[in-house]
Amino acid sequence: MSTAPLSRRFSALAATAAPGSRTARFVTAVSRAHVRVHRATGGRLGGAMGPVEIALLTTTGRRSGAPRTSALACFRFPEFGDQLVLVASNAGAARHPAWFHNALAHPDVRLERRGRSEDLRARPATEAERAVLWPLVVAAADTYAAYQELTDRRIPLLLLEPRPAPRTAAEGLQLLAELGKHLDGDVHLPGTPRYAELAAPWNVTVPVTPAAVVAARSARDVAAAVRTAGSLGLTVAVQRTGHGACPVDRGTLLVHTGGLDGCSIDPVARTARVGAGSLWTGVVAAAAEHGLAAPCGSAPGVGVAGFLTGGGLGPLARTIGPSSDLVRAFDVVTGDGELRHVTPETEPDLFWGLRGGKATLGIVTAVEVELLPITEVLGGALWFAAERAGTVLHRWARWCADLPTQATTSVVLAQLPPLPDLPPALAGRSVVGVRFVWTGGTGDGERLLEPLRELAPVLDTVAVMPYAAIGSVHADPTDPVPATERSGLLTELPPAAVDALLAVAGPDSGTPLLAVELRQLGGAVAAAPAHPSALCHRDAGFTVLTLGLALPGAPDAGAAGEAVLDALRDWSHPGALPNFAGGDDPARFARCYDDETRTRLRDLGDRYDRHRVLATGRVVRG
Structure with missing residues (x-):
C-alpha cells in the first residue's frame, strides 16, 4: 500500500537539507509543529499518515543528555506480540537518524501514541528478526523500499519492548x-x-x-x-x-571469576582445560610438569580468559601467532543467560567472535587451549644506559627487520623507580631495554644477538631458561598502580620514526612517561589462522604502548602518551589491539576492529544478548 506522496516529498527534503540551511530550518520548524499538534490533540491530528500510525518517540540525547522528540511511523505486527517497530530510514540518507543513535546509547525511551504515553526499552532488531520484519514493513508502507534503494547502508529496525518492572x-x-x-x-x-x-x-x-x-x-x-x-x-x-x-x-x-580456577593437562593431546579465573602462572607451571608450554602473555599474572578473548600477544607471538589462535573450545555464558560449549563445529560464529571480541559475546567460564612442545628458550633482556638510546633504537629497528620467525622481540624506553628488588644497574635509572625470546638453536640465537651486544649493555640477562620462567623476560609489574596507558600500531619503523620517537620520549625529552614500548609483530602474527577470528590488524608491523602514572599534581601522562602517538602518526597503522586498548573510551576500543568485523560483532551481540545485559566494559554494540 502506498503512503502519501506529500510525506515522501517532505522526507526527501529533510534528508537532503544542508545543516544550517534555510531548508533545514524549515524542516525543523515543521517537525516541531507536528509534535506540538500531535500532543495537543492526543494524536487525533498528526497521528496517522494514510494507513500508517505516527507516534512520538522521546529519546535522551547521547551527547547532550537532553530529551529529544521525533514524530515517527510506528508498526505493530501480530507475529511479534507487543513489540513495536520503528524504521531508521532517515528518508534514505547516508547516515542513521539521530534518534536511532540516541536510543542505542540510552535504551529507555518514551512513546506517545493514541493519546497515551508508554515507557519502553529500545533495542535494534537482530538480523534474523529484520529478515522477517522488513517485508512486513515494506508491505505496510512501500516508501521504505524506495528509501533503501537510495542508500548503501542497511536500514535498521528498532524494536520497542516493555521495560522490566522497576524495583527500589x-x-x-x-x-x-x-x-x-x-x-x-x-x-x-x-x-x-x-x-x-x-x-x-x-x-x-x-x-x-x-x-x-x-x-x-x-x-x-x-x-x-x-x-x-x-x-x-x-x-x-x-x-x-x-x-x-x-x-x-x-x-x-x-x-x-577468581573461583573458576581449575586446570587439567592432557599431555597426550597437548591441551589444557582451564577455568576462566585461572592465572597463566599456574597454567604455565602445570604444563611445564609435562614438558609443555602454555601460550601465556608477557605478564603471566593476568587471567587466562581476558587474555585470550583479546587475541593475546605473548613473548613467543612471532613464532606461534596470537594465543587465541591456539584455542580449541570455550565454555561461555551469553547475554541470554545460556551456558554454551563453543567449538568451530558447534558454534562457528561464537568461536569466531570470542577470539578477539573481548566481552562482547559472553562471559567465558572455561577454555581449552593447545600447549606447545617447548621446555626451554633463549630469552631475557639487554639493558643499555639512556645515553645510548638513539644508537640502540636505530640498530634495533634495522636488526629486527630481518629476524626469523623463531625470534620475538620488543624494545622499551623506561624510567625505572629506585626499588630494592631491581638490579643496581637499573634501579632509579633511565634505560633502554631490548627483550628477546628465541625458540631455535641456542648457537643461532646467540649469533643473532651479536649486533646488539656490540653496543655494550649495562646488564645482559639473555640466557637459556626454562619456559616456566618466561615471565622474567618482560618482568612486568604485578602490584596495582594508578596507570595511564595509550596504545597504537605502526606499519613500519624507519629511521625518521625512530628520531620522532626519541624527540618526544627519549632521555632528553622530559617526558613524564614511565615506559614507551615497541613490540615487533609480523611472523606468525600476520599469518592466516586455521579458523578465522575477530582479531583484526594482524598485518601491522609494531605495537606502541605508553605507560605513565596518574598522580595528583603530576604531569599529564595521558597527554604525553598521545604526544607519542601523534609523533608517530606518519607511520601509524589505523587501529589498535583489544588487550592494549586501555581506558573507557568506546571510540578507542572501536578502533580495534575494521568495519566488517565491528558490524558482525555487533550483530552477534544483539543475537545472543537481546536486552544488552553485557553492555558494560570492552564490548561492541551498535
Missing part, C-alpha cells in the same frame, strides 16, 4: 542477597570487605563500584548472575585481575 534500591539489594543463597559462590554487597577486595582493579584509577560482586565458583553461578541482572535491569561486567578494567557503577553487577 532496597528491593534490588535484597534480591541480590537472596541470589547468594542459590550459588556455589557468594554475593558481596557494598560496604563489605570482600566487595572492596574483589572489585578493586589493577589500575586503581578506574572507578569500579558495582551494585554487587558475584564471586562465582561455577558456570552455573555465572549464568544465574546474568539472568538475575537482566531481571533487575542491570548490566553485567566481568573481572579477574582487573588489568582490563573499565568504569563500573551501581547499574552493573560484577562477576568475579
